[in-house]
Amino acid sequence: MLRKQCVFAVLFGGALTAQPSAPSPKAAPLRELPWGQLNVLHTTDVHGWWGGHLQEPSFSSDWGDYISFAAHLRARADADGSDLLLVDTGDRIEGNAIYDSSKPRGKFTYEIAKEQSIDLICSGNHELYKAESADGEFYHTVPDFRGNYLASNLDIINPETGKRQPLAPRFKKFSTKNQGIRILAFGFLFDFTGNDNNTFVQRVEDTVKEEWFTEAIKDKEVDLILVYGHVDIRSPEYALLYSTIRDAQWDTPIQFFGGHSHIRDYHIFDSGSVALESGRYMETIGFMSISGLSTGQQARDDSPATTLEGNRATTLQFQRRYIDNNLFSLHHHSGKNSTTFPTTHGLKVTSAIDSARESLSLNHLYGCAPRNLFVSRRPYPHKESIFTWLETELLPHAVRPHAEGKKALVIMNTGGIRFDVFKGPFTKDTKFLVSPFTSGISYIKDVPYEAAKHVLNLLNHAGPILTSKELGETALLMPPEHLAARYRPHMYDAHSADSSQDSETVFPGYTTHDDAGTDGDDTVHSPIQFYKVPNCIQASIGFSASSDGAVQEDVPDVVDIMYNEFIEKWILLALAYLGESYGVEDTHSYAGGKSFTDIMTDWVEEYWAAEGGQCPE
Numbered sequence: 331m332l333r334k335q336c337v338f339a340v341l342f343g344g345a346l347t348a349q350p351s352a353p354s355p356k357a358a359p360l361r362e363l364p365w366g367q368l369n370v371l372h373t374t375d376v377h378g379w380w381g382g383h384l385q386e387p388s389f390s391s392d393w394g395d396y397i398s399f400a401a402h403l404r405a406r407a408d409a410d411g412s413d414l415l416l417v418d419t420g421d422r423i424e425g426n427a428i429y430d431s432s433k434p435r436g437k438f439t440y441e442i443a444k445e446q447s448i449d450l451i452c453s454g455n456h457e458l459y460k461a462e463s464a465d466g467e468f469y470h471t472v473p474d475f476r477g478n479y480l481a482s483n484l485d486i487i488n489p490e491t492g493k494r495q496p497l498a499p500r501f502k503k504f505s506t507k508n509q510g511i512r513i514l515a516f517g518f519l520f521d522f523t524g525n526d527n528n529t530f531v532q533r534v535e536d537t538v539k540e541e542w543f544t545e546a547i548k549d550k551e552v553d554l555i556l557v558y559g560h561v562d563i564r565s566p567e568y569a570l571l572y573s574t575i576r577d578a579q580w581d582t583p584i585q586f587f588g589g590h591s592h593i594r595d596y597h598i599f600d601s602g603s604v605a606l607e608s609g610r611y612m613e614t615i616g617f618m619s620i621s622g623l624s625t626g627q628q629a630r631d632d633s634p635a636t637t638l639e640g641n642r643a644t645t646l647q648f649q650r651r652y653i654d655n656n657l658f659s660l661h662h663h664s665g666k667n668s669t670t671f672p673t674t675h676g677l678k679v680t681s682a683i684d685s686a687r688e689s690l691s692l693n694h695l696y697g698c699a700p701r702n703l704f705v706s707r708r709p710y711p712h713k714e715s716i717f718t719w720l721e722t723e724l725l726p727h728a729v730r731p732h733a734e735g736k737k738a739l740v741i742m743n744t745g746g747i748r749f750d751v752f753k754g755p756f757t758k759d760t761k762f763l764v765s766p767f768t769s770g771i772s773y774i775k776d777v778p779y780e781a782a783k784h785v786l787n788l789l790n791h792a793g794p795i796l797t798s799k800e801l802g803e804t805a806l807l808m809p810p811e812h813l814a815a816r817y818r819p820h821m822y823d824a825h826s827a828d829s830s831q832d833s834e835t836v837f838p839g840y841t842t843h844d845d846a847g848t849d850g851d852d853t854v855h856s857p858i859q860f861y862k863v864p865n866c867i868q869a870s871i872g873f874s875a876s877s878d879g880a881v882q883e884d885v886p887d888v889v890d891i892m893y894n895e896f897i898e899k900w901i902l903l904a905l906a907y908l909g910e911s912y913g914v915e916d917t918h919s920y921a922g923g924k925s926f927t928d929i930m931t932d933w934v935e936e937y938w939a940a941e942g943g944q945c946p947e
């Protein structure tokens with residue numbers, strides 16, 4: 331049925347942009363792009379969503395559409411003598427079936443990514459969890475973007491020579507095509523410690539002391555310092571980079587681009603330095619413009635940008651916009667319509683993504699979700715919380731203790747769940763969006779219940795006890811969106827809709843509050859509330875556990891502690907803290923190592939079976 335729609339689109343003159351089953355975008359009031367002297371398009375944390383969102387109209391454009399869009403903006407820059415740069419700040423892999431279900435896993439991803447011409451690109455932490463994906467950067471992304479890939483604090487063991495070397499150059503200096511703006515660029519990763527042993531992430535505080543860095547930032551023949559990275563824009567790492575560079579260059583404009591925490595945000599360091607973070611999953615294309623920059627063509631001392639701080643503020647101008655990634659927005663901002671928008675190149679990439687999806691059978695139907703289940707858009711617990719569903723429906727039926735008559739506590743970290751389930755088809759696509767990781771469930775037999783019952787509470791509330799250099803923070807147990815709260819204490823506060831807008835055309839979506847106010851989003855939306863989630867959730871199997879200390883009838887003496895493999899270190903540490911010492915040798919792999927993703931899918935096939943192979947409208 332979906333294929334038929336796409337055929338109609340061709341017959342009736344609509345070009346085949348976006349994926350065939352993608353929903354049409356809805357019209358909404360838009361804010362214009364604040365075009366300037368230097369313009370930048372920014373993507374981050376794409377996590378394999380090259381096909382866009384096939385169940386959400388607001389984010390339904392794909393990587394091919396982004397290629398067409400960038401081509402139009404590049405043409406605009408060439409026509410009016412301004413400049414356009416494209417930046418991507420990492421985590422391009424893991425989180426979508428087109429990456430996670432292909433064999434080898436990078437099969438389509440590298441080919442699709444490289445079609446966009448990206449001027450500045452770097453690695454995220456996800457590229458480095460496994461030695462193979464770090465090698466994938468070495469063999470594919472680095473050469474595909476040679477000269478544009480930077481690795482200011484990242485080394486790799488060269489798989490050919492066995493020797494440690496920078497993954498890519500540490501920094502570069504270049505001049506923009508039309509304006510001749512001289513840019514000094516660095517590409518960073520936050521102080522990540524969970525990488526495999528073939529890469530080395532140097533802490534930012536150590537990197538800024540290195541001679542190559544202190545020398546590089548002394549260069550006065552620059553018009554802009556551009557720091558991009560897989561780094562939260564309000565993190566200590568960026569604060570340190572800002573202060574270090576500002577100490578060396580009191581008046582050079584410094585633009586930061588960041589990522590990792592999956593949110594839209596904009597931070598103003600000073601009147602000459604700002605930072606943009608552009609969301610996640612191809613939902614957002616970040617747009618940044620800077621005007622009032624000196625250029626290599628002028629004598630720098632005559633430039634208005636180098637006069638006193640007060641003057642600079644009136645001439646140097648930074649503006650940001652968060653674009654909802656759909657064709658309604660992309661057509662508007664490029665001044666094109668459905669006939670004039672798609673470029674041959676963009677269409678080719680769209681169709682390559684479609685073929686990849688077909689070859690992986692991503693529309694294969696496992697069942698029909700009877701309602702929406704959200705990661706963060708509902709409180710926990712709630713009947714539309716995905717964690718309540720796991721705890722009360724899925725885990726109690728999908729997981730069994732090690733022997734008949736035994737009881738178990740199943741503990742999962744919320745960060746293992748990456749995305750919402752929408753009412754309707756639960757496909758192979760959905761399966762990997764919700765749970766892209768390959769890890770299975772492990773268990774420890776017959777743990778005294780008196781200790782076992784406190785593990786969840788420790789994981790959720792006793793952060794400092796379980797925080798060590800080796801383990802990383804318990805914050806890593808949560809979905810990345812929630813990591814952002816570390817630097818944003820008011821993130822969960824409710825905010826009200828802009829009531830001046832016409833409620834007929836305004837629908838829920840991103841309503842970003844950042845350092846420049848509330849007008850950053852390109853699309854005017856009504857707000858979606860964002861709720862806190864715990865680090866971990868727990869299901870009890872074979873009895874009803876009470877977390878509030880109420881007297882229970884059926885309290886077991888011992889239980890199996892079952893958990894997703896990823897959190898084993900934390901589970902063992904929590905048990906040790908509770909006086910129950912277990913080692914890795916006491917842990918067992920559940921169901922022959924079957925991944926949680928497959929366990930979930932089997933449950934969906936059994937409990938949400940699609941009648942006649944189709945979901946009700």
Ligand SMILES: *[C@@H]1O[C@H](CO)[C@@H](O)[C@H](O)[C@H]1NC(C)=O
Pocket residue numbers: 487527528
């Ligand atoms: C990395 O770890 C693997 C297995 O854990 C080991 O075989 C290998 O020698 C290690 N490599 C380095 C460079 O330490």
Ligand SMILES: *[C@@H]1O[C@H](CO)[C@@H](O)[C@H](O)[C@H]1NC(C)=O
Pocket residue numbers: 667668669670
């Ligand atoms: C798109 O724009 C072109 C050029 O302005 C125009 O000729 C064409 O009719 C438009 N197509 C649609 C579908 O509006």
